[in-house]
Amino acid sequence: MGLMGNLVQAELRKTTTTGLWWGLLIPTVVLALGWGLATGLLGQFFVDFASSSDVDEVSDFLGVTPDQWKVSLFGIARAINISTIFPMVFGAMAISGEINRRTITTTFLTAPSRMHAMLAKMLVYVLWGAVYGLAIMLFVGIGVVVTSDAGQLPDAGGWAMLTLVCVLSSILMTMFGVGVGALVTNVAGSVVLLLLYFLVIENVLHFVLVYLEVPAVAGFLPNGSINGLTGSVAVDLFLSTAGVVPPEIEDVLRAIAGAGGALDWWWSGLVFLGWAGIVFAGGWAVTQSKDIT
Amino acid sequence: MHDGSGLIAVQNLTKQFGPVVAVQNLSFTVSPGSVTGFLGPNGAGKTTTLRMLLGLVRPTGGTATINGRPFHQLGQPGRVVGAVLEAQGFHPARSARDHLRVYAAAIGVPDAQADQVIGLVGLGSAADRKVGGFSLGMKQRLALATALLGDPQVLVLDEPANGLDPEGIAWLRTFLQSYARMGRTVLISSHLLAEVEQTVDQVVIISRGQTMFYGPLEQLRQSQQKRVLVQPSDINALATALRAEGVQAIEQLPDGRLAVSGVDSRRVADSALKAGVSIYGIQEEQVDLERLFFQLTSGQYAGYAPAPAPFKQQGGWA
Structure with missing residues (x-):
């Protein structure tokens, strides 16, 4: 095994020899399951409402009867967005946690360079991001399937696509967290900053952008782009079975799915990868020049 | 790659933390085959010097090399130099064995090596306990075990006697001397000459970030x-x-x-x-020697003798 393989194994052992990975995985899957269940119930309620005669015009618009609308897609996208906060927090503690506990000294003493150590860490956290992503998809899926009618669920191809973007989203969020943890180098600081930004600050920014009549910019911000990754896939899957939909309705649907920025899913993914890269580069620069005293 | 000489060379090493000069134009070499004491009062710059040698702190000027190379060019540093530093952390929830296995993997030595060094430092019976419950002395032993994982040619220890009981100190003394006798390099820092006097053959004495004496302990005695x-x-x-x-x-x-x-x-x-x-x-x-050491290093933080009592106690409790 090469130098890099050794370091990756060391980093992997670091994560498996303490309880943090499952300590964060439990609330992750509880949240995912909860969102999945709520999604199915809300979707059912909405479909029942839409099927009543008053809103017939809307169903005419979409070209299919409401019981065939795959409303669960929106809930799944939202569930993924909210659940991936946890792997991001997990990632944020990768480097800040080591600095906090002063284990970073031994880590740097046993690695050929700081860059080697950080890259190995990033690789291991990409793997963990994927594990979290699969777990999130599994539990969101269980929640949705238990509470939804078959007509509202995606087909096999849809599930596969959602799983793909869920895992991708989770990996990217974890990477972003690792970068922020290296940049801020303080466990509480980086976790609070991330939660504030993703749950509050950027949502406020989105309102400001709408007010300034440039809502599309939101798709280029970190939270906007990561939500766009899953939201766009949800909207695309919904529209593919919903018939002809006017652009105004499509915009509303994107907003519901959390993909207000209206970029294609892969574009959104690339934009967020860019953000993760910028943050990691900043974290690397900080770590590289930091005096470990 | 490095030359395998086991030589530590510090040349004109300087470090400034903002306005504070921690280490100033420091030069000395440490040769294999003997235990070298790195001495100076607290705050003299010992820890900063060792951390610069180990690539943890970036020097403002000068160089510090091991085997002719700066730390970052050693390739697999864990196999060349092992270090026990102050404020070197452990994850409290990780067992001693797991801790060693993490770094055994990083250095690229088999897991059996982790079990071997844990026995060597006398922690065999505590191997599966979480480090959070360890005493300072046990942590110090575990840090030494970590340093020994890669069977390094050079051993650097910063105040290793801290937290060790007298038995532990005696054991460490014997261990370091036999390690040096195998032709390896041992550099050990302390703020007390008496603490290492029986362990070291060579001394580097620094004060206020500068070298005050460097050579055999015997030469210091004769001076x-x-x-x-x-x-x-x-x-x-x-x-x-x-x-x-x-x-x-x-x-x-x-x-x-x-x-x-x-x-x-x-x-x-x-x-x-x-x-x-x-x-x-x-x-x-x-x-x-202690007095000589004090003369060499005095003045850094010279205090004043307590002033005589300004007035006599009246009456008292009688």
């Missing part, structure tokens, strides 16, 4: 001249007699004795006999 302390019946008569024989380094001590340097006690006694002076007491002063 201090012996003194004879004598209490004669007639101080002036003895002093005159000694001066007549060419002995010039004569000093009168506050307690009424004479301190005579550069001669042994027999010669002083003979002079006294010739001069008809009685001797009530005579002794050769032992070389006090």
Whole structure:
């Protein structure tokens, strides 16, 4: 095994020899399951409402009867967005946690360079991001399937696509967290900053952008782009079975799915990868020049 | 790659933390085959120097190399140099064995090596306990075990006796000496000369970030001249007699004795006999390394003697 393989194994052992990975995985899957269940119930309620005669015009618009609308897609996208906060927090503690506990000294003493150590860490956290992503998809899926009618669920191809973007989203969020943890180098600081930004600050920014009549910019911000990754896939899957939909309705649907920025899913993914890269580069620069005293 | 010489070379090393000069133009070398003590009072720059040597702190100027290379060019540093540093952390929820296995993987040695070093430092029975419950001494042993994982040629220890009980210190002393005798390099820092006096062969003494002495401990001992302390019946008569024989380094001590340097006690006694002076007491002063060390390093944080009480206590509790 090469130098890099050794370091990756060391980093992997670091994560498996303490309880943090499952300590964060439990609330992750509880949240995912909860969102999945709520999604199915809300979707059912909405479909029942839409099927009543008053809103017939809307169903005419979409070209299919409401019981065939795959409303669960929106809930799944939202569930993924909210659940991936946890792997991001997990990632944020990768480097800040080591600095906090002063284990970073031994880590740097046993690695050929700081860059080697950080890259190995990033690789291991990409793997963990994927594990979290699969777990999130599994539990969101269980929640949705238990509470939804078959007509509202995606087909096999849809599930596969959602799983793909869920895992991708989770990996990217974890990477972003690792970068922020290296940049801020303080466990509480980086976790609070991330939660504030993703749950509050950027949502406020989105309102400001709408007010300034440039809502599309939101798709280029970190939270906007990561939500766009899953939201766009949800909207695309919904529209593919919903018939002809006017652009105004499509915009509303994107907003519901959390993909207000209206970029294609892969574009959104690339934009967020860019953000993760910028943050990691900043974290690397900080770590590289930091005096470990 | 590195040259495998086991040589530590510090040249004109300087570190400034903002306005504070922690280390100033420091130079010394440490050779394999002996234990070298790196001595200085707290705050003299020892830890900063060692951390620069180990690539953890970036020097403002100068170089620090191991085997002819700066730390980052060693390739697999864990196999060249092992270090026990102050404030080196452990994850409290990780067991000692798991801790060692993490770093065994990083260095690229088999897991069996982790079990071997944990036995070597005497932590075998605590291997599966979480480090959070360890005493300071146990953590110090675990840090040493970590340093030994890669079977390194160079061992650097910062205040390793901290937290060790007397038994542990005695064990460490023997261990380090036999490690050095295998032709390896051992550098050990301390703020107390007495603590390492029996362990080290060479010393580097620094104060205020600068080198004050560097060489064999024996040379340091010899640099201090012996003194004879004598209490004669007639101080002036003895002093005159000694001066007549060419002995010039004569000093009168506050307690009424004479301190005579550069001669042994027999010669002083003979002079006294010739001069008809009685001797009530005579002794050769032992070389006090600690005092010498203090002289070399004093002044960094010179305090004041407590001022005399401004007024007498009135009455008291009576």
